[in-house]
Amino acid sequence: MKKILPALLLGGACFAGGAFVARPTAPDEITVPIARAAQQLFGLSFSDAQLDSTRRNLTGYRDSYEALRKIPLPNSVAPSVGFDPRPLRMRQAMLATPKENAGKLPQTPKIKLPANRNDLAFYTVRQLGELLRTKQISSEELTKFFLARLQKYDTQLHCVITLTEELAMQQARQADQEIKAGKYRGPLHGIPFGVKDLFSAKGYKTTWGSVPYKDQTLDEDAAVVERLREAGGVLLAKLTLGELAQGDVWFGEKTRTPWDVTKGSSGSSAGSASAVAAGLLPYAIGTETLGSIISPSTACGVTGLRPTYGRVSRAGAMALSWTMDKAGPLARTAEDCAIVLAALTAAGPDARDPATMLAPNTFRYAFDANIKKMRVGYVKASFDQSYPTKANDQATLEVLRKLGVELVPIELPAIAPGSMRFVLTAEGAAAFDDLTRSGRDTQMVLQNRFAWPNTFRSSRFIPAVEYLQAQRVRSLLIEQMDTQLKGLDAYIAPSFSANLTLTNLTGQPAVAIPNGFTSAGLPTTITFMGQLYEEGKLLALAKAYQDATDFDEKHPNL
Numbered sequence: 001m002k003k004i005l006p007a008l009l010l011g012g013a014c015f016a017g018g019a020f021v022a023r024p025t026a027p028d029e030i031t032v033p034i035a036r037a038a039q040q041l042f043g044l045s046f047s048d049a050q051l052d053s054t055r056r057n058l059t060g061y062r063d064s065y066e067a068l069r070k071i072p073l074p075n076s077v078a079p080s081v082g083f084d085p086r087p088l089r090m091r092q093a094m095l096a097t098p099k100e101n102a103g104k105l106p107q108t109p110k111i112k113l114p115a116n117r118n119d120l121a122f123y124t125v126r127q128l129g130e131l132l133r134t135k136q137i138s139s140e141e142l143t144k145f146f147l148a149r150l151q152k153y154d155t156q157l158h159c160v161i162t163l164t165e166e167l168a169m170q171q172a173r174q175a176d177q178e179i180k181a182g183k184y185r186g187p188l189h190g191i192p193f194g195v196k197d198l199f200s201a202k203g204y205k206t207t208w209g210s211v212p213y214k215d216q217t218l219d220e221d222a223a224v225v226e227r228l229r230e231a232g233g234v235l236l237a238k239l240t241l242g243e244l245a246q247g248d249v250w251f252g253e254k255t256r257t258p259w260d261v262t263k264g265s266s267g268s269s270a271g272s273a274s275a276v277a278a279g280l281l282p283y284a285i286g287t288e289t290l291g292s293i294i295s296p297s298t299a300c301g302v303t304g305l306r307p308t309y310g311r312v313s314r315a316g317a318m319a320l321s322w323t324m325d326k327a328g329p330l331a332r333t334a335e336d337c338a339i340v341l342a343a344l345t346a347a348g349p350d351a352r353d354p355a356t357m358l359a360p361n362t363f364r365y366a367f368d369a370n371i372k373k374m375r376v377g378y379v380k381a382s383f384d385q386s387y388p389t390k391a392n393d394q395a396t397l398e399v400l401r402k403l404g405v406e407l408v409p410i411e412l413p414a415i416a417p418g419s420m421r422f423v424l425t426a427e428g429a430a431a432f433d434d435l436t437r438s439g440r441d442t443q444m445v446l447q448n449r450f451a452w453p454n455t456f457r458s459s460r461f462i463p464a465v466e467y468l469q470a471q472r473v474r475s476l477l478i479e480q481m482d483t484q485l486k487g488l489d490a491y492i493a494p495s496f497s498a499n500l501t502l503t504n505l506t507g508q509p510a511v512a513i514p515n516g517f518t519s520a521g522l523p524t525t526i527t528f529m530g531q532l533y534e535e536g537k538l539l540a541l542a543k544a545y546q547d548a549t550d551f552d553e554k555h556p557n558l
Helices: 032-042 048-069 088-094 117-122 125-133 139-157 165-180 223-230 270-277 294-300 334-345 354-358 380-384 390-402 422-431 433-438 452-459 464-484 498-506 535-548
Strands: 013-016 019-022 160-163 192-196 234-239 260-264 284-288 303-306 326-331 375-379 406-410 490-494 510-517 523-530
Touching (some): 048 464, 117 139, 125 165, 125 334, 139 160, 139 192, 139 234, 139 270, 160 270, 192 223, 223 234, 223 334, 270 294, 294 510, 294 523, 303 334, 334 510, 380 390, 380 490, 390 490, 390 535, 422 433, 422 452, 422 464, 433 452, 498 523, 510 535, 523 535
Parallel strands (some): 192 284, 375 490
Antiparallel strands (some): 013 019, 160 234, 284 326, 303 326
């Protein structure tokens, strides 16, 4: 018992005489012997070397527990994690309600096929869609064009795991037949696209970017693949992601940004951002749990939309964090992102993903909104700090003022979101329980302290009580956020600040927008956030900014 007792003290408390008492002194250092004793409670058998890496993470977790314990939590505060007693059959039955369409897009100027076909690489989805609708080009021609670019430039960018060429040509020819017959499905009809390779597609491998899964085949189409197929989309590639949705290193290589092929494209939607930025695809689907759309969008200079949590179905996608994972498009413009989001939500909630049951039936465009009547917050404390992209961000605020947008200084909730990050790692460790316990995590490429193998091992030591306490504090954070944003249509923050963690915890939608370049010639972004389920207004504001600037029209020369 003496060997195990120190492990019971990890949370800074102990039992004495049958009563629970707080420790009066600073907690002991977490050593390998303590961690070794603790793992006996959980039936684990990590090596001493693995525990040595793990114990440093355990110290960080303990600091988070202490920080959260300082926040008053009356018994009335429930965890943010909900329980849905409805079986799949009942959820499906309740979805049988009429669906609305997304409304109207702005009119498109007349588009002509360029004399130089290479210019098509950087046309927007809307422009390409108009060329297809007016039969100036066929989907088959467009598909072959982008296929050739993928094959040519992937050797530099390492952004593709699998080309779905046979399927793409079949879908392209079907699109051409339908368009010729007058059965036009909308602006995505006949447009090639790619998906991050954590989404399944029948007949093709779904590798999750990781060695232990590189030969995995899942016999289903992910919801995003199904819904884009219904919109007439042409799936052309399954794109890279950092192993198990972390970073830009996968089992084949490191994915590169086309602005500087010596540098990584960030992660984890690494291939999606790289391929779109390089003009290898008009748009792609990525996911975000804690920055995986915002960060690669910045590294590659594309427009990336992280929709409200639960807005887009994750059925058929790799789970990392059930309460934080979100799927969304990366494209050239905010308008393109809106078009893709409309297709992804057209069928309404998905009974296979309970998170979607909370969302409104469909997304609606709001491009007719008068931005001069919008009240838009900006996180003054963040913009006042000294940081590398401050000049570009200040210029963005000035553009919005000149457009007549009312900018209102705001503060974010006082609760530090970083102390709740272990919610993600606890859920990730559960999602990959078998990988850790089987020892197959040693096959993964990255094995440093901050890589998944060690993080998952560390997360085995997070107590259930502390996980639920964090979810209760998360409930407080959600309520505080709702109060802080009252009366606002949207707000703006630097792309990399505490706001990134905060909004991934509260579920707010966000869009990263190119707004300039660094002195080294690499793109920068700023992030616009919206109210829950108000992507329409958010994207209308983003479009107004992009119409007034030309950063979204810049592209790298490979």
